[in-house]
Amino acid sequence: MAEEIRNDAPLVEVRDLKQYFDVRTGAFKSKPLKAVDGVSFDINRGETLGLVGESGCGKTTVGRALLHLYKPTGGTFKFDGQLVTDKNIGSMRRQMQMVFQDPYSSLNPRMTVEDIIGEPLDIHHLYKSRSERHDNIMALMQIVELNAEHETRYAHEFSGGQRQRIGIARALAVNPKFIVCDEPVSALDVSIQAQVINMFEDLQAILGVTYLFIAHDLLVVHHISKRIAVMYLGKLVEIADADELNSDPVHPYTQSLLSAVPIPDPKTARAAKRIILQGDVPSPLNMPSGCPFRTRCRFATDQCAVEMPELKDRGSGHMVACWNK
Amino acid sequence: MAENYDIPVPKKSFLSLQVDPKMFEKATDDEKRQQDVMAESTTFFKDGMRRLMKNPLAVMSMIILAVVILILIFAPIVVPYDYDEIITVEGVRDKGAANLAPFEYSVKEQSYMEQYGVSIFPHIFGTDELCRDYFIRVVYGTRVSLMVGVFASIMVLIIGTIYGAISGYMGGKVDMVMMRIVDIIYSLPDLLIIILLSVVFKETLDFSKVPIIGKLGTNMVSMFIVFGLLYWVSMARLVRGEILGIKQNEYVLAAKSMGASSARIIRKHILPNCLSVIIIMTAQEIPTAIFTESYLSFLGLGVALPMPSLGSLANAARSGMQSTPWKLVFPAVAIILVVLAFNLIGDAMRDAFDPKLKQ
Numbered sequence: 001m002a003e004e005i006r007n008d009a010p011l012v013e014v015r016d017l018k019q020y021f022d023v024r025t026g027a028f029k030s031k032p033l034k035a036v037d038g039v040s041f042d043i044n045r046g047e048t049l050g051l052v053g054e055s056g057c058g059k060t061t062v063g064r065a066l067l068h069l070y071k072p073t074g075g076t077f078k079f080d081g082q083l084v085t086d087k088n089i090g091s092m093r094r095q096m097q098m099v100f101q102d103p104y105s106s107l108n109p110r111m112t113v114e115d116i117i118g119e120p121l122d123i124h125h126l127y128k129s130r131s132e133r134h135d136n137i138m139a140l141m142q143i144v145e146l147n148a149e150h151e152t153r154y155a156h157e158f159s160g161g162q163r164q165r166i167g168i169a170r171a172l173a174v175n176p177k178f179i180v181c182d183e184p185v186s187a188l189d190v191s192i193q194a195q196v197i198n199m200f201e202d203l204q205a206i207l208g209v210t211y212l213f214i215a216h217d218l219l220v221v222h223h224i225s226k227r228i229a230v231m232y233l234g235k236l237v238e239i240a241d242a243d244e245l246n247s248d249p250v251h252p253y254t255q256s257l258l259s260a261v262p263i264p265d266p267k268t269a270r271a272a273k274r275i276i277l278q279g280d281v282p283s284p285l286n287m288p289s290g291c292p293f294r295t296r297c298r299f300a301t302d303q304c305a306v307e308m309p310e311l312k313d314r315g316s317g318h319m320v321a322c323w324n325k
Numbered sequence: 326m327a328e329n330y331d332i333p334v335p336k337k338s339f340l341s342l343q344v345d346p347k348m349f350e351k352a353t354d355d356e357k358r359q360q361d362v363m364a365e366s367t368t369f370f371k372d373g374m375r376r377l378m379k380n381p382l383a384v385m386s387m388i389i390l391a392v393v394i395l396i397l398i399f400a401p402i403v404v405p406y407d408y409d410e411i412i413t414v415e416g417v418r419d420k421g422a423a424n425l426a427p428f429e430y431s432v433k434e435q436s437y438m439e440q441y442g443v444s445i446f447p448h449i450f451g452t453d454e455l456c457r458d459y460f461i462r463v464v465y466g467t468r469v470s471l472m473v474g475v476f477a478s479i480m481v482l483i484i485g486t487i488y489g490a491i492s493g494y495m496g497g498k499v500d501m502v503m504m505r506i507v508d509i510i511y512s513l514p515d516l517l518i519i520i521l522l523s524v525v526f527k528e529t530l531d532f533s534k535v536p537i538i539g540k541l542g543t544n545m546v547s548m549f550i551v552f553g554l555l556y557w558v559s560m561a562r563l564v565r566g567e568i569l570g571i572k573q574n575e576y577v578l579a580a581k582s583m584g585a586s587s588a589r590i591i592r593k594h595i596l597p598n599c600l601s602v603i604i605i606m607t608a609q610e611i612p613t614a615i616f617t618e619s620y621l622s623f624l625g626l627g628v629a630l631p632m633p634s635l636g637s638l639a640n641a642a643r644s645g646m647q648s649t650p651w652k653l654v655f656p657a658v659a660i661i662l663v664v665l666a667f668n669l670i671g672d673a674m675r676d677a678f679d680p681k682l683k684q
Contacts, residue, residue, distance in 0.1 A: 067582050093584035106575035110369060110597040119593075120583045154368070170579070 010042035011080055011178060011210050012066075018074035019058070019065045023285060033284050035061040037234040038075070040311070043178075046204065048211040050225030050242065052218055052257070054281065058234040059214045060101075063180040066212070067096055079178065094124055097171035101183040103163035107155035113166055114151040117141065120173040140169040144199065161192035168199065178210045185220060197224055218261050222246055227317075230254045233284060233292040236311060240318040250320045253293050291323070299324040369678075373601070376677035383673030386666035393663060397468050405446050406458035408465040409631040412448075422448075422456040424649050450655050453641070459652065466633040467659045470615045473545065474667070477552040477614035482607045484553060485560025490591055492561065493568030504565070507558045515555050515617075522547035523626060544626050545618075552614065560606050567599035574598075601678035608671035612664040619660055635660045 017039045020032040036058045043049045051059045065072045068089045077084045084092050097120075100106035107116055117137050120126075127133040141148055144165040155163055164184060171179050181200065185193040201224060203209060215221045221228055222242050229239040230253065238251040249255045256275040263269040277296045282288050288295050294304035303323050311319040377383055406412070412422040414433045422431035428447050430438070438445055450459035492503040523544045571577070572595065580590050596603075621627045622636025630637075635656040642652035 064578075069578060069582055090584050093582065098579065098582045100575045100579055102575055106579050108576040108580075108594050108598070110600075111593075119580065119585070123583050123585050123589070167579075170583075174583075 009081060011045045012041075012043040012212070013078040014042070014062075014066070014075065015040045015077075016075040017062065017065060017072060017077065019061050019070055020073040021070075025285075031285055034234050034287060035284060036065060037287075039231070039234075039236050040075075041229055041236065041239060043210055043212060045177075046208045046210055047227065048204065048213050048225045050221035050228040051212060051214045051231060052216060052221050052228060053231035054216065054257075056281065056284070057231045058284075059216075059231050060182055061234075062231075063098065063182045063212060063214050066180060067093070067098055094174045095176050096178045096180070097174065097176040098180045098182060099164070099167050099171050099184045102187050103160050103167055104187070106167055107163055109154065109156055112152050112154060113141070113146070113158075116155065116166055117169045117173055120170060124174055126174065136173070140173055143172065143203070144169045159192075160188050161195055164188060164192075164196050165199065168196075168203070172203070172207070172209075175207075176209065178212070181211055181213045181215075183215050184213075186215060186217065193220065200224060218246075218257065230257065233281065233287065235292055235308070236319075236321065237293065238318075238320050239311070240320075241316070244316075244318055250314060250318070251293075251322050252297050252299055291321075369600075373674075373678040377673055380673040380676065382669050383677075386669040386673075389662060390666045390670070393467065393659075393666075394471075397464055397471065400461065400464045404449075404458065404461050404464075406461045408457070408462050408633055410457060412452065412456045412458065419456060422452050423454050424645070425452040426649075427451045427651060451649070451651060453652065454645070459655065462633045462638060463635070463655050463659055466635040466638050466656060467663065469628055469632065469634045470618055470636075470660070471663065473548070473618040474611040474615035474663075477549065477556070477618075478607050478610035480549065480553045481557045481560050481610050481614075482603065485557035485606075486564050486596070486603055488557065489561035489564025490568060490596065493565035494572065494587065494591055494595065496569070496572070500565070504562075507561055510555055510558050513555060515551060516621075518555065519544075519547055519551045519621060519626060522550060544621070545628050548618065548621060548627075552617075556610070556614070560603075560610070563602055563606055564599060567602045568595055571595050571598045604678060605671060605675040608667065608674050612667040612671070615660070615664055615667070 017036055018034075019036040020034050022030040023033045024030045039058075039062055041049065051062065053059050061070065064070055066077055066084075068084070068086065071086070079092060079096065082088070082092075111119075114134075114137055117140050118133055121133055121136060127136060137151065138148055141151065146162065146165055146169065150158075155166065158166065164187075167184075184200070185196050188196060197220060200211065200213075204211065211224075213221060213224055222245075225242045227239060228242050228245045230237050230245075230251065232253050238245065238249070238254045240250075245254065246258065249258050252275075256277050259273065259275040263272060275298075279296050282292065282295055288305070290306050291297070291300075291304045291308055294300040297304065299322075301324060309321045309323045311321045313319050401407075412419045412431070412434075414431075414437050419431055419433045421433055425431060425448055427450050429451060430445065430447070434445050448458050448460065450463055453459050453462065488503065488507075492500045492507075495503075526547050577590060577594055580594055585593075618627060618634065619636035619639075622634040623640045625637070625640070627636050628634045638656040639653055639660075642649070642656070646653055
């Protein structure tokens with residue numbers, strides 16, 4: 001019984017995550033850059049949460065802060081019911097892994113595929129003999145459909161899609177429960193994107209891993225995610241079920257984002273109305289008071305400038321942070 | 326055969342450039358097999374060495390260096406003279422054997438040979454003013470120079486790489502402090518420090534009992550110390566700069582996310598990727614060290630007598646430049662050959678291993 005209750009609880013619970021960076025503005029002055037400012041979300045077991053937002057909104061920082069690649073400024077992160085701290089991050093890293101954006105720079109050019117995939121095994125001493133290590137690596141290469149003959153090759157001898165699959169195999173090596181996918185397909189061309197995304201889905205079906213899928217391509221995210229979170233300037237503005245968000249976006253930022261998604265059919269595309277935002281994204285060093293989106297929002301009122309709206313549930317887990325919607 | 330293709334042919338519009346699938350031919354098994362063949366997997370070193378071997382200047386320099394090193398190893402075995410041995414005939418010091426020209430024999434030696442009908446090993450480079458065989462002195466001088474060059478650059482390599490790696494990897498305040506120390510060292514005049522140190526050591530320390538170093542003398546010890554203290558800074562700067570760039574790569578972040586320790590990241594990910602810079606720098610450091618040793622010896626700050634060095638040989642030959650010019654020519658040519666060969670190899674290595682210069 002106890003186990004069942006445990007399985008109901010979300011695998012990942014993030015509360016009020018803050019990640020500030022000090023930016024030097026003068027010889028002795030520095031100012032905090034609020035890359036992530038109070039982000040909270042849950043991810044259930046075996047679920048994929050998509051995280052979208054424009055460049056520089058802090059989505060990558062969220063992923064990296066979860067794995068303690070940066071030292072988080074504030075907030076808590078519970079993984080599998082256990083609080084992740086600086087002390088236990090070493091053992092936690094066996095359960096959390098990351099797939100990186102650029103398959104060209106995320107693989108060491110001086111290492112063979114075998115050593116790249118085997119590195120997490122080496123670090124966590126997950127084998128007893130050379131042959132066990134080799135068998136493990138072979139199995140991983142088979143999972144990501146890489147040719148076993150290529151194990152002694154170097155990363156630069158592979159195509160972008162193959163490299164990304166090497167990166168996935170490396171992430172899978174320690175048999176993690178949770179993988180942060182940091183824009184894993186944005187550096188690939190469209191046909192390869194489909195191949196890699198399908199691989200992510202297959203792996204989830206087989207291994208039951210949980211993903212935080214960071215991307216800026218809404219179509220890709222909608223395809224793979226069960227739920228989607230939308231970020232703007234370091235804050236979450238909306239979280240909803242993927243289909244619901246797509247059909248019924250509430251936050252004005254989400255609405256304009258969705259209207260910018262290209263529609264493959266020209267007839268529908270002409271009929272669709274595009275919401276074009278005015279102005280530029282404010283600098284995260286110089287954030288507007290209250291709601292960060294108010295400077296570009298069509299519905300902005302005086303209240304928006306005073307206070308940041310909370311994420312509020314609008315029914316069936318559809319959370320929106322907006323005063324006017 | 327057309328029925329094998331189940332690709333539906335779309336209706337062709339008038340201006341369409343669409344290719345008719347019926348025009349395709351099936352690939353034969355032979356052609357399919359051709360697709361399997363990939364280029365041979367090359368490692369970084371194989372690739373670099375291949376390019377290095379294509380450079381005729383580098384290959385020639387390596388051959389010259391190999392010949393020089395072979396001579397340095399085997400000449401003391403073959404030649405019956407020693408670098409500090411005064412030529413004797415029948416156990417008596419031969420005073421007439423001073424300043425002989427190459428392949429010349431002294432009067433005593435000639436009469437000795439005629440008397441017993443034997444031949445004496447020729448003085449290939451002649452003799453010096455103290456009746457010592459000049460060839461073996463040049464050989465030992467080159468040995469000293471090469472040894473100094475290689476050891477000094479190894480010392481520079483070790484200290485510079487470790488210091489630069491730590492500074493570059495740590496970054497931030499640690500990096501700032503470490504680099505300011507480098508700046509201070511960089512501003513010290515090396516010649517002055519060498520002179521000061523050798524004076525201090527001469528008074529305080531006695532190295533004459535220590536093997537090898539004892540023969541090289543106190544000046545050499547201070548020179549090594551100066552290399553260890555001063556010359557590693559350019560290496561440290563270079564390694565640090567390289568590491569600052571490499572650190573930004575996602576594979577370093579990936580290793581961190583896997584839980585790799587800093588030592589492992591430096592060892593496995595960062596150093597292998599700045600190896601080319603380190604190799605090139607070391608290869609270029611050797612001629613610098615040889616040259617420094619030579620000019621210090623020329624100024625009388627080099628190895629202790631009677632151990633010869635190319636610089637001190639050249640300095641000694643200066644006074645007799647008009648009567649015995651070959652005594653200046655031989656050590657000078659030896660310096661030129663060795664330094665030029667190392668320089669050319671260093672340059673060729675930079676071209677071969679530095680991917681930024683790759684076409």
